[in-house]
């Protein structure tokens with residue numbers, strides 16, 4: 555036993571801070587009562603700065619995938635020409651949702667491990683007559699790559715100014731700065747169990763005026779995920795259906811913690827990401843994403859030739875460290891370290907320490923201490939840089 559609680563280093567669900575756990579255990583309230591109304595309004599308002607929006611933030615009771623579905627069905631009609639820019643498993647899922655509901659989806663496939671290139675996206679968008687929407691992934695959780703959404707949005711606008719920009723920002727929103735309104739995005743979604751330090755069960759969708767206008771004529775079927783119904787209820791501080799009240803308690807408390815930490819939230823995620831990358835590299839693991847496109851919330855590393863991943867991971871797990879495997883075509887080829895939400899630099903140092911110990915026990919040529927030292931150096935270098943005003 556090396557820990558009394560697992561070091562849950564997967565990219566969601568993320569570990570809950572003690573006060574968030576306690577919030578989830580609170581007694582129920584009337585979801586048509588004043589206490590709930592105040593909480594819903596507080597959470598909606600509290601979310602806006604993280605989206606970088608002045609527009610409505612809608613709270614949905616569903617998994618993140620439900621919010622992707624909401625994004626599609628509320629603004630599109632069957633047959634609408636849609637461009638999907640996918641760089642991994644979650645981008646593919648977004649495209650699939652649009653296809654299932656009858657959109658005419660053209661796929662721009664980005665190599666897994668790379669970010670979308672603005673000029674490629676511009677060319678792909680220009681080639682689709684009457685382009686209605688573009689599906690973008692902010693942070694591809696299956697590869698640990700973050701797109702420069704602002705640049706992609708600007709490139710699309712040049713050739714398709716009327717196309718709606720729908721963004722899956724599920725796994726990094728809250729952990730990194732984001733500017734929905736400045737970038738001209740129309741619909742952006744996230745989920746409670748990623749950077750928000752809450753349990754799974756709710757998703758948040760920020761909806762801009764062009765998306766609301768599109769919803770007036772969109773003909774894809776919808777009922778439970780109808781955003782207009784949610785907006786109408788939200789005016790009264792309510793949700794149209796019974797929400798996941800306990801999860802909302804947790805989001806409320808998670809937001810309170812984030813607000814108290816201020817910009818420290820972003821700095822902490824940057825430090826943790828740099829530590830993970832330095833530590834894994836020191837162990838000889840090749841990282842999937844290059845530094846310039848690396849995610850600050852999840853890191854993917856290749857399983858080296860000759861390393862028995864199953865036995866490696868079993869030893870890691872026995873020491874209380876929980877990692878994520880690869881998804882889709884990367885299954886068995888990579889592993890992923892989640893560093894989002896309530897993650898601390900201590901959690902990351904401990905994780906790197908475990909990986910180092912197991913790597914040595916499994917026969918990798920590693921000097922004891924190199925990975926922990928590399929992570930610690932990355933921490934100090936990042937903190938030093940952050941302390942210098944830009």
Ligand SMILES: *Cc1c(COP(=O)(O)O)cnc(C)c1O
Nearest residue numbers: 617618619644693695724725745
């Ligand atoms: C987690 C995740 C999803 C899916 O969320 P669920 O809650 O599992 O449905 C979608 N997109 C991205 C980028 C994610 O990280």
